[in-house]
Amino acid sequence: MPVGKSPARGDTIVAECPQTTGSDLDTFGSRSGYVLREAFSPLNQRPRKELQLNQGFTVWLTGLSGAGKSTIAELLGPELTARGRKVEVLDGDEVRTHLSKGLGFSREDRDINIGRISFVASLLVKHGASVITAAISPYAQARAEARQRIGSDQFVEVYVRCSLNELTRRDVKGLYAKAISGEIKHFTGVSDPYEAPESPDVVVDSELETVEQSVAKILAELEKRGYVRADVKAGV
Amino acid sequence: MPVGKSPARGDTIVAECPQTTGSDLDTFGSRSGYVLREAFSPLNQRPRKELQLNQGFTVWLTGLSGAGKSTIAELLGPELTARGRKVEVLDGDEVRTHLSKGLGFSREDRDINIGRISFVASLLVKHGASVITAAISPYAQARAEARQRIGSDQFVEVYVRCSLNELTRRDVKGLYAKAISGEIKHFTGVSDPYEAPESPDVVVDSELETVEQSVAKILAELEKRGYVRADVKAGV
Numbered sequence: 001m002p003v004g005k006s007p008a009r010g011d012t013i014v015a016e017c018p019q020t021t022g023s024d025l026d027t028f029g030s031r032s033g034y035v036l037r038e039a040f041s042p043l044n045q046r047p048r049k050e051l052q053l054n055q056g057f058t059v060w061l062t063g064l065s066g067a068g069k070s071t072i073a074e075l076l077g078p079e080l081t082a083r084g085r086k087v088e089v090l091d092g093d094e095v096r097t098h099l100s101k102g103l104g105f106s107r108e109d110r111d112i113n114i115g116r117i118s119f120v121a122s123l124l125v126k127h128g129a130s131v132i133t134a135a136i137s138p139y140a141q142a143r144a145e146a147r148q149r150i151g152s153d154q155f156v157e158v159y160v161r162c163s164l165n166e167l168t169r170r171d172v173k174g175l176y177a178k179a180i181s182g183e184i185k186h187f188t189g190v191s192d193p194y195e196a197p198e199s200p201d202v203v204v205d206s207e208l209e210t211v212e213q214s215v216a217k218i219l220a221e222l223e224k225r226g227y228v229r230a231d232v233k234a235g236v
Numbered sequence: 237m238p239v240g241k242s243p244a245r246g247d248t249i250v251a252e253c254p255q256t257t258g259s260d261l262d263t264f265g266s267r268s269g270y271v272l273r274e275a276f277s278p279l280n281q282r283p284r285k286e287l288q289l290n291q292g293f294t295v296w297l298t299g300l301s302g303a304g305k306s307t308i309a310e311l312l313g314p315e316l317t318a319r320g321r322k323v324e325v326l327d328g329d330e331v332r333t334h335l336s337k338g339l340g341f342s343r344e345d346r347d348i349n350i351g352r353i354s355f356v357a358s359l360l361v362k363h364g365a366s367v368i369t370a371a372i373s374p375y376a377q378a379r380a381e382a383r384q385r386i387g388s389d390q391f392v393e394v395y396v397r398c399s400l401n402e403l404t405r406r407d408v409k410g411l412y413a414k415a416i417s418g419e420i421k422h423f424t425g426v427s428d429p430y431e432a433p434e435s436p437d438v439v440v441d442s443e444l445e446t447v448e449q450s451v452a453k454i455l456a457e458l459e460k461r462g463y464v465r466a467d468v469k470a471g472v
Binding site for chain 2: 086101112123124
C-alpha cells in the first residue's frame, strides 16, 4: 500500500512500517536501524494471543513535542471504547497539572513526572483499564522503569516519530522557534536530549502516515496481544 | 451490645454508634454532636440501594495520626476482596513516596497531597475499583473537594475517631511526644489543626471499638449503598 494513502477497511497493515528515507538517516543517524529490525524481527511473527478483554494495558506514546501523541490518543481512545474497552488517557500536560505542579524540566523532574504517570497507569492497568499515556518521556531509562512497573506484557511502547525539520516547519504552538532562539530552555530535541526507543513495540510516523494509519498500527498490535478483538472495526 | 465486646457473626451492628462520654466532650467539645446526629438521622433510615457490584467507590478514612486508619484499611481490604471486589489501598505515607515526594506539611502542601490522592482515587473509581484511602486529610475543604471530584454517591467519608489523650498515651511511633516537645512541627492535632468531619458517612472509634467492629460498620454502609452484597460474610 503506498505511503500516504489511507487504508481501506479490512486492509492488512500490520506489517507496514515507515520507510527509511535519506532524510530519516540525516536526522536520526543509525537510530533508524530499529525500523528495519522491527519490520523483519521474528517477534512480529509471533502468533496472536488468546483474547483477554478484561486485562488492562498501557499504550505508552513517546516522541517529541508536536509529533502527534495527543492527536493519536484522541483518535485511539474512541476506537478502544468502540471495541468495548474502558479507556483512560493520561496526557502529559494534564498530568502535570494534577500530579506534578511545581516540577520543572530538568532530567530529575522529568523522571519524577514520568514515574508518577507510570505509577498511576500501573494502578489503572491492575483494574482492567486501557490506558493511553501521551508524554514526551525522553529518557530510555524512565521508560524502561515504566515498562517494568506496569509489566512488559501490558506495556505497549509506541514511538511517535517525526523529524525535527518537520516539527520546526509545523511549529503549531511556536515553541520550536522559541526553543531555537533560546527563549525556552530545556526543550526536548533542541536543547534537551530525546533518546529514541531502540526497540519500541510499534513505530508510527506522523510525517509519513495519516493519524488513521498510525492508530491502525497500534490497534493491530493490541489485537495481536489479545487486548481487543480483531474482528471489530470502528472508524479506523 | 456492650461496647468493647466483639460482635458475633450475624449480629446487627449497623445502628451502633460510639457512646458520647464525658471525656469525648472534654476533648472534642460540641463536635461530638455529630455522633448523635448520625445515629438518629433520617439518612440512616434510607432504604438499601440496588446492588451495583461493578460500581467503583472510595472509602475515605480520615483521622489523627495513629487513630487506626491503616489498620482498618488492612482489614477492610481483604473483606472487600472476599466479597468479590477489586481493591486498591492508597495509604497516605505510600502515596507521599510515589506522588508527593518533596511536599511538606504546610496547609498548601497537604492540600496538594490530598488533591493528588483524590485525583488518583477518582480515576480508579471510574474503572470500577474499590478504593480505600488512609490519610489524615485534616482540612474539611480538601475532603469536600475530594467528595466532589469522586462523586458524592461514590464517596464514603469515614471519621476514624480517637481522643488526643488516648493517642498520646499509645504513641506507638513516639511522634506525639516529639510533637508536644516541639521537635516535630506541623503535627496534626498538636501544632496543626484537625477539622473533624461534621457529617461523615460513618464514624468509627478506635478507643471504644475493636477494629472488627469498625470494619463491620463500614461494610454495613457499603451494603446499604449496594456496593457489596449484604449476605456475604467473611471474617468480619
